[in-house]
Amino acid sequence: MEQRILKTVKKIILTLLTATIGGALFKLIHIPVPWLLGPMVAVLIGTNICKHRYVWPNSFRNSGMIIVGYTIGLSMTSSALQSMALQLPSMLLMTVLLLLLCSGIAYVVSKLSDSDYSTSLLGSIPGGLTQVVMLAEETKGINLAVVTVTQIIRLMMIVIVMPLLVLIPMFSQGGVEQTAEATIPASIQVSLFPNLFIFAVVSIIFALIGAKIRFPTAFLLGPLIGTTMLQLFVLQGPQLPSVLISAAQLMIGTHVGLMLKIDQLHRKKRTIGLAVGSGMMLVVGSVMLSMILTKLHPITHATSLLSMAPGGMDQMGIIAHEIHANLSIVSGYQLFRLFFIFFAVPPLLKFIFKIIDRKKAKQHGSSYQ
Numbered sequence: 524m525e526q527r528i529l530k531t532v533k534k535i536i537l538t539l540l541t542a543t544i545g546g547a548l549f550k551l552i553h554i555p556v557p558w559l560l561g562p563m564v565a566v567l568i569g570t571n572i573c574k575h576r577y578v579w580p581n582s583f584r585n586s587g588m589i590i591v592g593y594t595i596g597l598s599m600t601s602s603a604l605q606s607m608a609l610q611l612p613s614m615l616l617m618t619v620l621l622l623l624l625c626s627g628i629a630y631v632v633s634k635l636s637d638s639d640y641s642t643s644l645l646g647s648i649p650g651g652l653t654q655v656v657m658l659a660e661e662t663k664g665i666n667l668a669v670v671t672v673t674q675i676i677r678l679m680m681i682v683i684v685m686p687l688l689v690l691i692p693m694f695s696q697g698g699v700e701q702t703a704e705a706t707i708p709a710s711i712q713v714s715l716f717p718n719l720f721i722f723a724v725v726s727i728i729f730a731l732i733g734a735k736i737r738f739p740t741a742f743l744l745g746p747l748i749g750t751t752m753l754q755l756f757v758l759q760g761p762q763l764p765s766v767l768i769s770a771a772q773l774m775i776g777t778h779v780g781l782m783l784k785i786d787q788l789h790r791k792k793r794t795i796g797l798a799v800g801s802g803m804m805l806v807v808g809s810v811m812l813s814m815i816l817t818k819l820h821p822i823t824h825a826t827s828l829l830s831m832a833p834g835g836m837d838q839m840g841i842i843a844h845e846i847h848a849n850l851s852i853v854s855g856y857q858l859f860r861l862f863f864i865f866f867a868v869p870p871l872l873k874f875i876f877k878i879i880d881r882k883k884a885k886q887h888g889s890s891y892q
Contacts, residue, residue, distance in 0.1 A: 566780030587774030596750025603851035646673030649833030681834030
């Protein structure tokens with residue numbers, strides 16, 4: 524027993540060391556969001572070279588999510604929430620357009636691969652990885668491995684590409700627009716203690732409650748909701764030191780890097796190639812939708828791009844925080860899409876899959892006659 528624990532501890536230390544080296548290297552060469560991307564890339568490479576030698580407990584990733592949830596919650600001021608409420612019709616419109624785009628991409632992928640449309644569609648849905656995989660497990664005839672790999676590669680592509688895209692002049696923040704937007708509220712003047720302790724306790728409690736009731740991405744949304752409520756009605760929360768933000772990025776980036784096990788894939792080149800291709804189409808489509816969004820609302824291109832990015836809310840929140848985009852708007856669009864996909868998409872997909880199954884049954888019936 525003790526030897527097993529010692530072995531696990533050594534693997535965790537090796538993982539942490541690899542992630543830290545990756546983050547430091549990316550920081551040294553001035554890659555954007557280095558403590559998210561560096562650990563992710565370093566661990567991805569390391570885990571596929573040194574198989575079964577990397578371990579990263581879910582509690583580490585959950586701790587990072589709590590920190591990010593608190594940071595996003597700080598941006599949810601009353602004025603920010605009012606601004607988000609005014610954009611609810613746009614949130615619905617953009618979410619529907621993005622899902623239609625994913626449906627089209629899934630159709631193209633299904634024609635180019637051996638996968639059926641149902642598998643390709645679940646692989647293309649830009650929702651929470653856990654929720655999509657759970658739905659895939661519950662649906663008959665779905666290739667779970669293809670869905671998981673496609674979702675992971677899409678997530679990695681978004682996390683890597685989006686920070687690079689916002690460096691392009693057309694997506695960089697303009698001086699006039701940036702001052703017009705609300706980013707993190709001016710909480711830096713608030714004393715770190717004892718306020719931070721109070722917010723930490725509330726964030727952890729809400730995270731645990733969210734996990735207990737099976738809330739989507741509970742360790743992110745729980746602290747976000749708790750921090751928002753506490754800040755709106757009780758007291759102002761202090762802004763976290765940059766070292767804690769970097770630590771949260773490392774915790775989450777390391778977890779994402781460990782998700783893709785290339786050696787477990789069948790027909791690796793074809794599967795990865797199609798996943799990368801569909802991911803690229805999704806990025807291009809998101810860029811086009813972000814341009815439409817800037818025409819509908821007076822927000823910067825960077826804020827619009829991160830709002831439409833089909834990636835995780837925690838990663839997009841980190842990037843928005845780092846580049847000083849409008850964190851409340853980015854989080855609002857990501858949050859709306861998360862809930863829409865969590866509550867509305869599963870029954871809709873099940874209805875679509877029933878129609879597809881009926882068509883297949885009719886085709887098989889006619890072929891036997």
